[in-house]
Amino acid sequence: MDPLLGTCSLTELRQRKSFKWATYPPDVLPAFVAEMDFAVAEPITRAVTVALARGDTGYAHMGQLGEAFAQFASDRLGWQPDPARMFAIPDVMTGIAEVIEGITPPGAGIIVNPPIYPPFRFRFGFYRRHIIDAPLARDSAGRYRLDPDAIEAALARPDAAVYLLCSPHNPTGNVWSRADLEMVADACQRHKVALLVDEIHAPLVLRGARFVPFLSLDHELTRADSTFAFTSASKGWNIPGLKCGLAVAGSAVGARLLRQRWEALVASHLGILGSVAAFTEALPWLDAVLAQLDQNRVLLTRLLAEHLPGVGYAPPRASFLAWLDCRALGLGDNPAEVFREKGKVALSRGPDFGPQGHGFARLNIGTSPELIEEAVRRIASAL
Numbered sequence: 467m468d469p470l471l472g473t474c475s476l477t478e479l480r481q482r483k484s485f486k487w488a489t490y491p492p493d494v495l496p497a498f499v500a501e502m503d504f505a506v507a508e509p510i511t512r513a514v515t516v517a518l519a520r521g522d523t524g525y526a527h528m529g530q531l532g533e534a535f536a537q538f539a540s541d542r543l544g545w546q547p548d549p550a551r552m553f554a555i556p557d558v559m560t561g562i563a564e565v566i567e568g569i570t571p572p573g574a575g576i577i578v579n580p581p582i583y584p585p586f587r588f589r590f591g592f593y594r595r596h597i598i599d600a601p602l603a604r605d606s607a608g609r610y611r612l613d614p615d616a617i618e619a620a621l622a623r624p625d626a627a628v629y630l631l632c633s634p635h636n637p638t639g640n641v642w643s644r645a646d647l648e649m650v651a652d653a654c655q656r657h658k659v660a661l662l663v664d665e666i667h668a669p670l671v672l673r674g675a676r677f678v679p680f681l682s683l684d685h686e687l688t689r690a691d692s693t694f695a696f697t698s699a700s701k702g703w704n705i706p707g708l709k710c711g712l713a714v715a716g717s718a719v720g721a722r723l724l725r726q727r728w729e730a731l732v733a734s735h736l737g738i739l740g741s742v743a744a745f746t747e748a749l750p751w752l753d754a755v756l757a758q759l760d761q762n763r764v765l766l767t768r769l770l771a772e773h774l775p776g777v778g779y780a781p782p783r784a785s786f787l788a789w790l791d792c793r794a795l796g797l798g799d800n801p802a803e804v805f806r807e808k809g810k811v812a813l814s815r816g817p818d819f820g821p822q823g824h825g826f827a828r829l830n831i832g833t834s835p836e837l838i839e840e841a842v843r844r845i846a847s848a849l
């Protein structure tokens with residue numbers, strides 16, 4: 467591995483006290499929650515430790531966050547967002563929930579595309595909103611795509627108020643094309659349904675795929691009052707514990723909504739400092755991660771063919787999550803349970819991603835090749 471990423475020594479990782487490393491006893495190898503195992507990028511460590519040394523631990527100020535992200539978006543994503551439309555948020559899910567609270571009444575339906583990141587399915591219930599499923603379509607090779615008919619049927623429901631698109635998609639690793647995004651935008655516009663786009667995994671789009679930021683499209687809906695995009699350095703640079711994301715409003719009215727709700731959306735000051743360092747100074751680190759993840763997804767193809775030929779896997783085109791079709795193994799709805807109990811390796815539970823996740827499990831490959839090999843060995847030993 468590139469020295470920038472550290473060694474992923476298991477002894478050192480086990481000293482971490484984060485959710486990934488503290489949830490299970492030491493005999494279980496954690497490969498579930500979306501945290502990576504790489505060493506933190508040095509510019510981020512420096513920004514945070516300098517702040518601590520200065521006693522600079524007060525409330526957040528947006529500082530250079532908007533400009534830093536705008537520069538990153540321009541250099542890497544081909545998009546020139548306006549910092550005046552950007553707002554720091556504590557994390558992407560809180561930003562999405564707050565916007566949904568602001569633009570829909572209780573009882574509103576939120577359209578999602580399962581299999582999907584589990585909090586999309588339960589978080590909005592806290593605010594008396596419910597989920598409307600527009601499942602992804604899946605071909606025989608295990609590749610997923612947006613299903614225009616399912617989307618149309620969901621949008622046509624009278625309770626449909628928001629379409630929450632995950633772009634790139636967790637857990638399938640899809641990177642939606644310009645045509646996909648235009649199809650979604652046209653459909654939302656036709657049905658007068660708000661569009662929120664979660665782009666948290668965008669910095670991790672891998673070689674061979676091209677990410678299109680939704681707000682960079684030349685489409686009327688990108689300027690609508692109820693169109694918002696959400697992003698963060700938290701996945702790309704593995705800093706969810708620093709608590710900082712970004713909401714980008716499509717219009718001045720949307721920006722006003724975010725400004726009015728500032729008190730519900732206060733980010734962590736250290737998170738803002740760390741995120742600025744990530745977007746501006748930690749690009750060599752990001753490139754090292756992208757190269758490693760590209761290798762890891764290929765390695766997993768080889769390891770599965772060798773040790774687990776019954777498992778279906780279409781390599782992700784973005785990020786570090788591998789969505790494994792374990793239905794042929796005959797382990798029931800929740801194979802992750804069997805892997806953890808018998809193989810001592812913890813994957814994410816497929817059914818949490820919706821009914822389409824029955825018989826599936828999600829493996830985190832944001833780690834060293836050695837630990838991926840160990841995870842596969844443990845899964846195989848459970849069978």
Ligand SMILES: Cc1ncc(COP(=O)(O)O)c(C=O)c1O
Nearest residue numbers: 500557558559583636666706711
């Ligand atoms: C699609 C997606 N959105 C949001 C999140 C959570 O991000 P945050 O901690 O900023 O709420 C994740 C975390 O894995 C995710 O995969």
